[in-house]
Amino acid sequence: MTDLLREIFQTLKCNKLRTSLTGLAVAWGIFMLITLVGMTKGVINSFEKQTASQGSNTINVWPGVTSEPWHGYREGRDVELRTGDMEKLRQTDRQKISDVSSSVYGGGTISTAHEYTSSGYEGVYPSEQRRRGFKMAAGRFINDIDMNQKRKVMVLGEQMVPILFPDKTPAEVIGEKVDCQGLGWTVVGVYESRWSRSVYIPFSTARMLAGNSDKIGSIVVEMTGVETESQGTDLENDIRATLAAAHDFRPTDQSAVWTWNRFTQFLKMQSGMGILNTAMWIIGIFTLLSGIVGVSNIMFVSVRERTHEIGIRRAIGARPRSILTQVIMESVAITSLFGYIGILMGIGLTELLARIFDGSDFITDPRVDISLALEVTAVLIIAGALAGLFPAINALKVKPVEALRDE
Amino acid sequence: MITLKDINKTYPGAAPLHVLKDISLNIGRGELVSIMGASGSGKSTLLNILGILDGYDSGEYWLDGKLIKNLSENRAADLRNRMIGFVFQSFNLISYKDAADNVALPLFYQGVGRRKRRALAMEQLEKLGLADRAHHLPGELSGGQKQRVAIARSLITRPSIILADEPTGALDSRTSKEVMQIFRDLNSQQGMTIAIVTHDPGVGEQTNRIIRISDGRIV
Ligand SMILES: Nc1ncnc2c1ncn2[C@@H]1O[C@H](COP(=O)(O)OP(=O)(O)OP(=O)(O)O)[C@@H](O)[C@H]1O
Ligand SMILES: [Mg+2]
Numbered sequence: 001m002t003d004l005l006r007e008i009f010q011t012l013k014c015n016k017l018r019t020s021l022t023g024l025a026v027a028w029g030i031f032m033l034i035t036l037v038g039m040t041k042g043v044i045n046s047f048e049k050q051t052a053s054q055g056s057n058t059i060n061v062w063p064g065v066t067s068e069p070w071h072g073y074r075e076g077r078d079v080e081l082r083t084g085d086m087e088k089l090r091q092t093d094r095q096k097i098s099d100v101s102s103s104v105y106g107g108g109t110i111s112t113a114h115e116y117t118s119s120g121y122e123g124v125y126p127s128e129q130r131r132r133g134f135k136m137a138a139g140r141f142i143n144d145i146d147m148n149q150k151r152k153v154m155v156l157g158e159q160m161v162p163i164l165f166p167d168k169t170p171a172e173v174i175g176e177k178v179d180c181q182g183l184g185w186t187v188v189g190v191y192e193s194r195w196s197r198s199v200y201i202p203f204s205t206a207r208m209l210a211g212n213s214d215k216i217g218s219i220v221v222e223m224t225g226v227e228t229e230s231q232g233t234d235l236e237n238d239i240r241a242t243l244a245a246a247h248d249f250r251p252t253d254q255s256a257v258w259t260w261n262r263f264t265q266f267l268k269m270q271s272g273m274g275i276l277n278t279a280m281w282i283i284g285i286f287t288l289l290s291g292i293v294g295v296s297n298i299m300f301v302s303v304r305e306r307t308h309e310i311g312i313r314r315a316i317g318a319r320p321r322s323i324l325t326q327v328i329m330e331s332v333a334i335t336s337l338f339g340y341i342g343i344l345m346g347i348g349l350t351e352l353l354a355r356i357f358d359g360s361d362f363i364t365d366p367r368v369d370i371s372l373a374l375e376v377t378a379v380l381i382i383a384g385a386l387a388g389l390f391p392a393i394n395a396l397k398v399k400p401v402e403a404l405r406d407e
Numbered sequence: 408m409i410t411l412k413d414i415n416k417t418y419p420g421a422a423p424l425h426v427l428k429d430i431s432l433n434i435g436r437g438e439l440v441s442i443m444g445a446s447g448s449g450k451s452t453l454l455n456i457l458g459i460l461d462g463y464d465s466g467e468y469w470l471d472g473k474l475i476k477n478l479s480e481n482r483a484a485d486l487r488n489r490m491i492g493f494v495f496q497s498f499n500l501i502s503y504k505d506a507a508d509n510v511a512l513p514l515f516y517q518g519v520g521r522r523k524r525r526a527l528a529m530e531q532l533e534k535l536g537l538a539d540r541a542h543h544l545p546g547e548l549s550g551g552q553k554q555r556v557a558i559a560r561s562l563i564t565r566p567s568i569i570l571a572d573e574p575t576g577a578l579d580s581r582t583s584k585e586v587m588q589i590f591r592d593l594n595s596q597q598g599m600t601i602a603i604v605t606h607d608p609g610v611g612e613q614t615n616r617i618i619r620i621s622d623g624r625i626v
Binding site: 002003006007010013312313314315316317318319320322399400 | 455458460461480481484485487488489493499500501503504512513515516517520521560564
């Protein structure tokens, strides 16, 4: 085996320029494939991370302005969402609607004895933690008891801890008091996040601060068991119908309430990602293929040039199979050697991109896993063998008498 | 060693050419013979058949007691490798392999390990006085040296017979004599059977027997 390899490298070495030019095409093909696959993976990763952190099974609803007259009302009427609407939405479809919640924002400073921040707060339901995918660095999130008792409790983001409590760890912050809106609050939890600075309090408490008005700025409907785009759209229409009945606007009036169906959007994005992925593979594989065809061509040329040599080898006792193996192995050697260089360069570039885009939302972890590299190696060997097969069959047609013929 | 019975060979084509006509011939073990004849008389064709490089249409060819007829490519390759040593007019060395590797190449196809191959090749080159040229490429050798490397290559598998097609055709008279001397020594000292195709009457004279061929027939 090592003998055969030595034999092959000896022949490849005689044609350094040709070998390396051909090899370059293969290396470039593999390099493109790995880079494209890595980039695509990065984009898909960041898409998946975003949907995972924000949830893809929600419909957000905001109040709007009617654009059509209805039941004696004129167009241009403001629609106002109220807390009562949330219960009505819950009743709309008990099977498919698993949770209805809302949030309110409030401004103002949050301060400790020495430090303060003017980030404001957000009054939320306990389910907000699930939707946002928050992990707790310490303590807990808002819970139902907080909601029922309208407790003055607060959940901070990790980023807020060094601002408000410069010498404390998240765990040490639990139970500390802060001031907001002239009231004293207890910190009950710190969530992990590298960038969010939102401060959360119970929705009920926030409403109380807002003077117990039942007007709300938005509603989030969480759905379950919705699998197809049409189911998602149907549910969205049901929600509109419920609100239309409650607020007396035409159910088809698109501007009366605004909705954002993350599920149908997710499906569209997902199919977009699928297309992107396929496109990248096709481009990559064709680039690689052109490299392989180049190798095959070069092997044809090489076999033709070496007709006399092959004749000599046949005359002194090379079996047809040895010739076949040698040509195929030469082709495999070129493709895998240079393919390997391409893999290394591709991995190097994706690694570099991973560093550059570290922490960005656009591309997340474009590194290709080692299993892909191994698969590609296997593909290279097979492709190299195929590229060499036809030239090798040509080589077999060389009869041993060729050796005796004078050039 | 070699027995031919009524061998016929026609090159097919638009105008088929009947090159060998009822050739019958005996070459005994340990003989040194030359085959002579005009250009185009069929000498090389005959030698190709003897070397199992080419087939024939009718008749029988016995080599060392084996009937050589309708062999598979593999069988023919093995017989060439083990029983026949070739020496060509144009040397037919592989240009990117050094002398020792060229000499060792037939052993590669027998599956002999590299180290043993090199050792045997060195031994063979030494016998032919080329030990100091073992690591030179063919391009760095003179014609006579190249032909000696080719002879070393033909001997490395200890074949039953050496077939040489115009081995001195590309050499000057002095190196021709040297090469012929090698053949004579191999024949007289080791009892090697040798058949040499040649144009040169001087070469023919140095063999035990001259087989003359004219227009595809032995005369
Ligand atoms: N492969 C072939 N196809 C068709 N005709 C051929 C082939 N090889 C040789 N011939 C013809 O067969 C005849 C004998 O050729 P051969 O090579 O045996 O002659 P030769 O005696 O060796 O001649 P020379 O002394 O010139 O080498 C020639 O007329 C040649 O043209
Ligand atoms: Mg001839």
